[in-house]
Amino acid sequence: MKWPRPLKTIDIIFGRTTDGRKKRFAYLMILPSVSYFIIMFAYPTTYAFYLSLHTWSLAEPLRFVGFAHWKSVLEDPLFLRSMMNTFYFVILSVPSIVLLSLSLALLFNSATRWFKAKDLFKAIYFVPVITSFVAIAWIWNWLYQPTYGLINDVLARAGLPPQMWLWSATQVIPSLAIMQVWARVGFEMMVFIAGLESIPEVYYEAAEVDGASTWSVFRCVTLPLLNPQILLVTVIELIFALKIFELPYVTTMGGPGNASLTIVLYIYRSAFRFMRMGEGCAMAIMLFAIIMVLTLLQWRSLRRPLVY
């Protein structure tokens, strides 16, 4: 060892020699992720916009066309149809998911004697969340099957006429919405249960002292304190539903007619079936804009301090 021996402790205390080394180390540590994010996210995002201004083809280089694709997309009746279908799906599924999962969470929270069955029930509600949407699509495709399916059989036993479900232009979006509700309600229920458990007991004690009824406790204590979760769940589900793709891709491919053509399904079809990358990118950026606004809303809801 050389003399004078490096006085490590003192160096650290005064931050002399280690500071530069620490900075270099920190940069090395973020380097893999940050460079990866640039390649996988920053570059494709800008390139998507660039592509939307060009016509892409396998044979020739990109041809600049300005906003022609944006214009043609906005005038494309099929794109408008896919937007309408998606919004219809969102309007049907999202409020149902929020209401149902909130009600379920309240039920779970107000039962007291579980005989150790609570985890089992939670698990049953949660299983669809860990199942792939492709499997969910097939399961429901089979349930909805007009001739051999279980649902029409139950309807028949109840004396009701059979329905065409996924095979009907008017029922296909509601049928997909039911699938979405089934797939997502367990997840959001658990979010609400976590929210309910975090409400401090003192509020309920105070309400009890005041002799509040169950309903007014719910309306004036539980609901306001659960506001952040309600907003969070709504926004998560909005984003999720806006991006719906697997369910119609597997079950209907957008049919019958174009009754279940959704935005992402149309983007996929334009870009990868008809190789219209420019139009696909223009639509994708529009979807991105909608989702970005919703995500910002979600962040605000998470950061908002609780003042009641």
Place this chain on the structure above:
Amino acid sequence: MIREVKRFPLKLKASRLVLELAIYLLIAAGAILMALPFVWTALSSLKEPDEILALPPTWIPENPFYLKNYAEVLERFPFGRWFLNSSIVSIASVILSLLTCSMAGYAFAKFDFPAKEITFFAVLGILMIPFEAIMIPLYLLFSSLGLGNTYLGVLGPNISSAFGVFLMRQFMENLPNEYIDSARIDGSSEFRIYWNIILPNSRPALATLAIIKFIWCWNEFTWPLIIVDKPDMMTVPLGLSLFSGFHFVAYHLIVAAATLSILPMLIVFIFLQRYIIKGMIMSGLKA
């Protein structure tokens, strides 16, 4: 409501009992509705092709040990290969994400360096980008690199994640600085501090990220659909989607294949239920 009973157990009157019973019945009815599609599919998968199309449908298969549908699925489709592919991609993604995210998370949590805030903010910004918005350029990028139909190609978007970096930073910020400082005084190298002190102490966060990442990769559909078209390189969900290619939908194969595809994740879920639910709620299902 619950609190009332907890604090005054003697208040449990008949009306309260009836209410509780109604609550249980509602929860149980809901659970039956949630489980029924799975149960029906699994029962259908044990029926002979004729019985599946019987009218009216039977509930319990005539021969509950009829496994030929499964045999036919395994024979006609490379299901084993799809399981292997899904496992390879999911496990690789878990390992790589744990490494990259914990490294970056540690640097953001415990180091000061120029442009740290703005870099972290940019990483958070990535959370806003939906995959659907960038799938077209990513496809062009990957296919120009010749990554179509390769494991690296499927793995591509799942090597690191902004959410993972965020999760790691949040957790590591709460680790005491004394650990790091005393190790430095003892003369440990920075990398050894990360590897021997930070990582072992971040186990809960690492486990959460691993679970989220694994489930996400295992179930991912859109990206594999775009980047893979060779049956041998498909993942389980992608292979499962192939069944729509038939003119006549062969339901006896579909129900068997769907049941097969769900089983592994279900088994994992049964054992790790608590961690999985907690982890997924933390992520908001964004990996």
